[in-house]
Amino acid sequence: FVEGGIxxxxxxxxxxxxxxxxxxxxxxxxxxxxxxxxxTRERVMEAVKKLDYHPNxxxxxxxxxxxxxxGIIMPSYSHSSxxxxxxxxxxxxxxxxxxxxSQLIEKVSQTRYGVLVEHVVVxxxxxxxxxxxxxxxxxxxxxxxPLFSTDYVQKMRExxxxxxxxxxxxxxxxSVYTDYAEIGSTSVNYLVRMGHKKIAFINCxxxxxTSGSRLEGYIxxxxxxxxxYDERIVEHSPFCGIGGYRxxxxxxx
Numbered sequence: 001f002v003e004g005g006i007x008x009x010x011x012x013x014x015x016x017x018x019x020x021x022x023x024x025x026x027x028x029x030x031x032x033x034x035x036x037x038x039x040t041r042e043r044v045m046e047a048v049k050k051l052d053y054h055p056n057x058x059x060x061x062x063x064x065x066x067x068x069x070x071g072i073i074m075p076s077y078s079h080s081s082x083x084x085x086x087x088x089x090x091x092x093x094x095x096x097x098x099x100x101x102s103q104l105i106e107k108v109s110q111t112r113y114g115v116l117v118e119h120v121v122v123x124x125x126x127x128x129x130x131x132x133x134x135x136x137x138x139x140x141x142x143x144x145x146p147l148f149s150t151d152y153v154q155k156m157r158e159x160x161x162x163x164x165x166x167x168x169x170x171x172x173x174x175s176v177y178t179d180y181a182e183i184g185s186t187s188v189n190y191l192v193r194m195g196h197k198k199i200a201f202i203n204c205x206x207x208x209x210t211s212g213s214r215l216e217g218y219i220x221x222x223x224x225x226x227x228x229y230d231e232r233i234v235e236h237s238p239f240c241g242i243g244g245y246r247x248x249x250x251x252x253x
Contacts, residue, residue, distance in 0.1 A: 018047040030112065069114045071138035071160070072101055073130045075145045076119040097144055100166065104142055113139075127152060133159045142166055145239075146177075146210045168210045180210050184217020185224065192225045200233040202247045211236075 016023045021044060028036050029044040036044075047053075074097050101117060108115045116138060118130040127148065132138050133156055141160050143153075146168030153163060153172035163173040191199050201218045204211050219229050235250050237243035 012053070014051055015044065015047045015053055018051065019044045067137050067139045068112065069116050069132070069138045070108050071130060071132045071141040072104055072115065072117045073141060073143045074101065074117070074119050075127060075147050076121055100144060129156060129159070136160070140164070146170075146204075146208045168208070170209070177210075180213040181217035181220065184214055185221035186217075188218060188221025188227075189224060192221075192227075197227060198233070199227070200235075200251045202235050202237050202244055202251070205236050205238055208239075 012023055012026055015026045019026065019040075021040060025036065025040065026044055026047075029041050030048070105115050105117075116132045118132060120127040120130055129152075130141075133141065136159055138160055140162035141156065142164050143156075144166045146165075148165065148170065150170060150172045153165070153170055156163060157172070165173055165175045165177070167177060169175045169177045188199055199222070201215070203214050203218075215234075218234075222229055233251060235247035237247040
């Protein structure tokens with residue numbers, strides 16, 4: 001039996017007994033209904049935590065006909081898209097991306113939603129849409145990377161209306177992004193204060209929407225310190241460790 005999207009069984013009965021409330025009150029609290037007194041909500045949530053209760057997401061979806069999952073998509077390079085054909089670092093900026101995904105999962109797990117994570121392959125063409133979007137298994141998506149074009153987001157919104165991009169400003173959806181221009185100029189200013197004058201720059205690939213703002217910040221920092229821009233000490237690299245290493249090799253030689 002399902003009430004309010006919650007699998008009714010011993011656990012919910014135990015929560016009600018421990019909190020001293022009815023089963024319907026527990027259901028209201030877990031489903032985040034507003035008409036519950038704060039003191040009652042706190043008592044129920046303490047019981048939920050003590051008993052380590054987890055709502056049945058599948059049951060909730062059946063009862064509401066609404067996908068109770070949040071999707072997270074991360075880009076990965078296909079081997080064919082790597083210029084030299086070597087099979088290296090298939091996950092773009094893997095370390096920082098995984099740390100970010102871990103934080104997202106931790107926060108979403110504190111809500112009534114589940115989390116689905118999927119890599120999409122970035123090749124010479126537009127990345128493929130994630131399977132959980134095509135099957136409409138999520139109600140919202142976090143997409144991590146500035147590599148997703150506005151056309152890609154438009155296609156995605158045919159299946160999932162709620163999209164947040166993390167990493168760059170995308171005019172087709174809500175975005176959480178870094179001011180790369182400000183970071184670039186601040187970094188150059190710091191290096192100049194440390195006594196450096198010949199400052200090289202390894203930018204991301206031109207296909208990334210953040211490439212322009214990164215270069216803008218670098219050039220701005222040079223101008224602020226009276227240093228002439230020299231394109232010979234500027235290189236581009238994909239978002240992977242070996243790419244940065246090879247860009248540095250070119251600058252060094």
